[in-house]
Each structure stands twice: as structure tokens, then as C-alpha cells.
Amino acid sequence: MNPNEAAIASDEADRIATAIETVVLGKPNVVRLALTALFNEGHILFEDVPGVGKTTLARAIAAMMSGTWRRIQFTPDLLPADVTGVTVFDQASGKFEFHPGPVFANVLIADEINRASPKTQSALLEVMEERHVTVDGTRHPVPRPFLVVATQNPVEMDGTYRLPEAQLDRFMVRLSLGYPDAAVELALMRGAARRSADEVEPVTNAKGISLMGELAERVYVHDSVYDYVLKIAQATRAHPGLRLGASPRATVALIRAAQAHALVDGRPFVLPEDVKTLAGPVLAHRLVLTSDAALRDLTGEALLDQILEATPAPQPGAAYAAAERV
Structure with missing residues (x-):
């Protein structure tokens, strides 16, 4: 990829981000981190307290694409067939027909995903990894690009189920919006964001998102950066405070996210x-602490910060020089 292509891609990313930020105020960094996952067709988990805009951001991501999107409000009585679809017998034709569920869309908003039972949550495992669902032995592909944007509240635990590690590992990033600063909150009180997320103007389509993903794959990664990511992952697997470290899927996700992040910044x-x-958004939610670390109120983010501090980062000079020759 040459610098001109990277600059054009960065302008397109800015245009998409600007559309989303018409309803999500004061969170440009979170929006751009979400785009790094979107361009990789990577699933996003928004985890935060109620009322900070998790669902609004998820809906804005879906609305700015002119593709199809569906929303599921996850509840304890939701069934797997309510997500994937069901095969029914059509008396008129005398045949069994598949009725697709809401998962058959470019963007699936899974609102309060941790309120559904583990059985229903597992209905997403296959489609999040393989982009198809299997119902009654028949495989049904979902539209591409396909993205799950899920939200959950980590504070209110009544009537919720913890997401299993296998499902957490399928989310490319976990993001948190946090409370807005005083100026933004004052603007919200005065009605600065009265537009609904559904009113966000579509500025791209499924093909445009796929093209950004193809450009991200062409962003150059120096061998020293690959080695750096591997050392971080290996350190999580050997850390005494972690029972489960980063998986190979996590290292691949971190490289792909870094490529998209560079593209959004206009770098090849x-x-x-x-x-x-x-490292935090991609790896922290995949780490499982030991009981001793949990009792000491440590978090995956805190332990990951320790690992990053102890792992020497490569000098960027080699990446600059190598990229100029590509």
C-alpha cells in the first residue's frame, strides 16, 4: 500500500466516524476503535453502565451502513431459534422451509447479551466464527460483511449470565464509553443529540466496508511487530495472576486490529x-484471572498493563524503513 491509498482510506474513515459522531458525542477515540473492528469484520462488545450510549453507538454503526441490520433484545426466555431461525413445514408446498432469524443481516445488534441463557448465547458461537448457521443439518450462510455488536451491563448482575470464555474470545474488541465530560453532558442536557441513531445518514455500504477491510490487510507489518505481539501473548500465558492467557485467535485479532488502526490514521x-x-481492547476481555488475583481486586487490564510495561517494544525505525520499500 502506498501513502496516497492510506490517506484516501483515512479520509473515508473520518467520513464514517463523523456520521456516527452526530449522535455519539464526545467519544471520538471509542468511535475510531470501533471502526478498527468494523473494517476487519470483527465483532464488538460494548460493556458499560446504563445510560452512557452503548446501544446508541451500536445502532449508529448499523445505520451508517446502507446494508441490512437487525436488533435482538436478549432476555432470559429468548430461544436459540429466535436468533438463528427455524425450519417449518409448509402445508401448501408439502416441503420444509427455512425461516431465517434476525442473525441474517450485515449488522446484528445483540442488546444486553448477558441476559440470555447460556443455551441461547451459544447459538451465536457458530455464526460469529464461521459466518453461517446450521439448522436441522443444513448450513445457511449469513450476508457479508457480518458483524455482531453486543452490549452488556457489568454492574447489574440480577437475571444475567456470564458470557463464556469461548464467546468472549470471538469478540475482536471490548470497548467502554465511560461517562461524558462536563461540557458534553451539558450539551446533551441542552438537546445537542436529539436525533435518533436511526436517523444517521448512510455514508457507505457493505461493499465499502469490505473494501476498507481489504486495504487494512495490505498495511505493512514488520517482523519485529509480529514478534512483539507474540511476546505479549506468551507473557499472558505465563503470568502467575492469569489462569487463561491470550489465544492464537487473540494474537491474529491484535495484528489485524493494528493494521486497521494504522489505516484509520493514514499510515501504510x-x-x-x-x-x-x-492491547487492552483486544486482549483484556479474553484473560481469566486466578482466584488469588481476583481476591486482590486485580483486573485483566491491570495485569496486561504490567505485561506491556515489562515487554520491550521494538524501535519504529525498522518499520519506517521497511514500509518505504514496500
């Missing part, structure tokens, strides 16, 4: 700073 190559920025 990845820097170690991209890896540092994305």
Missing part, C-alpha cells in the same frame, strides 16, 4: 504504538 504500516493502544 503498523507501529508498536498501535499494538499498545489496542
